[in-house]
Structures are given as structure tokens and as C-alpha cells.
Amino acid sequence: MTSTEISPAQRYRDLAAGFTARIDAVPADRWDNDSPCEGWTARDVVRHVLDSERDMVKVVGLELAPGPSVDDDPSAAWAAVRDSMQAILDDPAKSTLEYDGHFGRTNLGATVEGFLCFDLVIHGWDLAAATGTDTTMRDTDVEWVSEIAAGLGESIRMSGVCGPEIQVPDNADKATKLLAFLGRKA
Known part of the structure; x- marks a missing residue:
């Protein structure tokens, strides 16, 4: 470490x-x-x-x-x-x-x-x-979770895990992009 x-x-x-x-x-x-x-x-x-x-x-x-x-x-x-x-x-x-x-x-x-x-x-x-309540996520957490999510590949789409990715504009912030990748609307 x-x-x-x-x-x-x-x-x-x-x-x-x-x-x-x-x-x-x-x-x-x-x-x-x-x-x-x-x-x-x-x-x-x-x-x-x-x-x-x-x-x-x-x-x-x-x-x-x-x-x-x-x-x-x-x-x-x-x-x-x-x-x-x-x-x-x-x-x-x-x-x-x-x-x-x-x-x-x-x-x-x-x-x-x-x-x-x-x-x-x-x-x-x-x-x-x-x-x-406040939905703000720390930038370091967004980056870390984004890396984990990317590493999970298609297993993130297994039933009961995350829904399909939601499209967001290319200029969306990192948190919005992460949430969209995980099937959530920011």
C-alpha cells in the first residue's frame, strides 16, 4: 500500500x-x-x-x-x-x-x-x-466510484444491481455522468 x-x-x-x-x-x-x-x-x-x-x-x-x-x-x-x-x-x-x-x-x-x-x-x-436533502457527492468519491463501476463491466447491469445507462450531455459534470451510468437521473 x-x-x-x-x-x-x-x-x-x-x-x-x-x-x-x-x-x-x-x-x-x-x-x-x-x-x-x-x-x-x-x-x-x-x-x-x-x-x-x-x-x-x-x-x-x-x-x-x-x-x-x-x-x-x-x-x-x-x-x-x-x-x-x-x-x-x-x-x-x-x-x-x-x-x-x-x-x-x-x-x-x-x-x-x-x-x-x-x-x-x-x-x-x-x-x-x-x-x-443535500445530494452533493465529494469529487474524490465520484472518481473512486466511477473507477469501481467501470471495472465491473456488464455485471453492473445484472438484475437488481443497476438499471440501463441514461444518456446525458457530454458536458455534464462527473457526478451526473456517474449517476447516469448507474441508471439514475441527477
């Missing part, structure tokens, strides 16, 4: 803080608003993130600590999952546990970084768009 790279644990900590801020910004009366993800409300977006994180650690025989239901308290439900995932990532013996993934042999930390951290950025935007 060079001095400009960060570990999966560091990336998760940073992006989870951003996702936390997005959750904390949601007014109580907007959790059932429709999201850009077809058929999902804002609450469902958070539910998906929580379920993805819980399911991910199970592939290496781990479990996240239980917490409140997203239906009762989305913020507290997220905090329980976030803190439990962070503890796993901060433990090299756990974060380097290997398994056979969709793209071959990998480890938990690499998958959290390449998949779950990706979700924190994009579903953070989905949550903000659904609830009328």
Missing part, C-alpha cells in the same frame, strides 16, 4: 461517516418517500444497505451485532451495523478472511471496500434524493 492508498477499514470509516450524516439529515416525515431505486422508499434504501452488510460478513462465518429495526429507528439500526462492521474491519484476522466470491478468491475487507463502500456512496445519494 502506498501512502496515497487507504485500507478498507479506513475507507469504510470515512464513507460510513458520510452515510451517517445523510441518515441524520432525513426529516422524520420523509422515510417513506419513494427513492430513485424502483419500488424502494428511503427506509428501504437503508434496509438494503444493512442487509447487504449483514449478509456479507456471513460468507466468512461472521455475524454483525444485532440492533434495532430500521422500521423503528433507521439511524440507530445503521449505527449498530456500522459499528459492528467497523470493529470487524479494524481486526486484521477478520478483515482478511478469504472466500470464493463472484469474481474469484477474495477477502472480506476487499469486498467491503469494492462493494459495500460503493453502496455507501451511491445509496447515500439515493437516500438524499428521496428525502430532498
Whole structure:
């Protein structure tokens, strides 16, 4: 790792803080608003993130600590999952546990970084768009997610992942182009 790279644990900590801020910004009366993800409300977006994180650690025989239901308290439900995932990532013996993934042999930390951290950025935007809160994404996050998305090839279009790319003008900003690539309208 060079001095400009960060570990999966560091990336998760940073992006989870951003996702936390997005959750904390949601007014109580907007959790059932429709999201850009077809058929999902804002609450469902958070539910998906929580379920993805819980399911991910199970592939290496781990479990996240239980917490409140997203239906009762989305913020507290997220905090329980976030803190439990962070503890796993901060433990090299756990974060380097290997398994056979969709793209071959990998480890938990690499998958959290390449998949779950990706979700924190994009579903953070989905949550903000659904609830009328600030949808701004940091340029560094847009660039990083764009690289990950490009590397996924056509697998990004699998059922339940992302919709078809939406056409945008050539002069659109990078965030708009990324969202369009992922089937979202900025």
C-alpha cells in the first residue's frame, strides 16, 4: 500500500461517516418517500444497505451485532451495523478472511471496500434524493466510484444491481455522468 492508498477499514470509516450524516439529515416525515431505486422508499434504501452488510460478513462465518429495526429507528439500526462492521474491519484476522466470491478468491475487507463502500456512496445519494436533502457527492468519491463501476463491466447491469445507462450531455459534470451510468437521473 502506498501512502496515497487507504485500507478498507479506513475507507469504510470515512464513507460510513458520510452515510451517517445523510441518515441524520432525513426529516422524520420523509422515510417513506419513494427513492430513485424502483419500488424502494428511503427506509428501504437503508434496509438494503444493512442487509447487504449483514449478509456479507456471513460468507466468512461472521455475524454483525444485532440492533434495532430500521422500521423503528433507521439511524440507530445503521449505527449498530456500522459499528459492528467497523470493529470487524479494524481486526486484521477478520478483515482478511478469504472466500470464493463472484469474481474469484477474495477477502472480506476487499469486498467491503469494492462493494459495500460503493453502496455507501451511491445509496447515500439515493437516500438524499428521496428525502430532498443535500445530494452533493465529494469529487474524490465520484472518481473512486466511477473507477469501481467501470471495472465491473456488464455485471453492473445484472438484475437488481443497476438499471440501463441514461444518456446525458457530454458536458455534464462527473457526478451526473456517474449517476447516469448507474441508471439514475441527477
